[in-house]
Amino acid sequence: MKIAIASDHGGIHIREEIKHLLDEMGMEYEDFGCNCETSVDYPDYALPVAEKVANGEFDRGILICGTGIGMSIAANKVKGIRCALCHDVFSAKATREHNDSNILAMGERVIGPGLAREIAKTWLTTDFTGGRHQNRIGKISKYENN
Numbered sequence: 001m002k003i004a005i006a007s008d009h010g011g012i013h014i015r016e017e018i019k020h021l022l023d024e025m026g027m028e029y030e031d032f033g034c035n036c037e038t039s040v041d042y043p044d045y046a047l048p049v050a051e052k053v054a055n056g057e058f059d060r061g062i063l064i065c066g067t068g069i070g071m072s073i074a075a076n077k078v079k080g081i082r083c084a085l086c087h088d089v090f091s092a093k094a095t096r097e098h099n100d101s102n103i104l105a106m107g108e109r110v111i112g113p114g115l116a117r118e119i120a121k122t123w124l125t126t127d128f129t130g131g132r133h134q135n136r137i138g139k140i141s142k143y144e145n146n
């Protein structure tokens, strides 16, 4: 699985933590910034990652900002993206099983690095259940395509 990861200035520490996790898990990834601690704009990082996932260049994306909210709002504007903002392990598992989410968003000002790791690990290793859930996400795709 190939992962695209990015953060704004509010998410750089958790981004580094998740990169360590991806290294430990032997997962291929590319880091799309940000490369500074000065203030940047989260859509400049969320939208390119979302487009790379939507066009199939990457299988999944992980986005981190202060709250995770801005990143998730921006990513979900891209057709084909199902970005889930998760701050607990239950939601991370459920959103993979039920929503087949293809981007995970987290907020560094909301949770610590240990929980972020557990959330990301769960999200990366949980499969989509399909069945009735496929039908439901199909309705979202149909709406997007109209």
Ligand code: RB5
Binding pocket: 008, 009, 010, 011, 042, 065, 066, 067, 068, 069, 070, 071
């Ligand atoms: C940046 O200050 C902050 O607004 C951003 O990281 C994020 O929380 C937005 O949703």
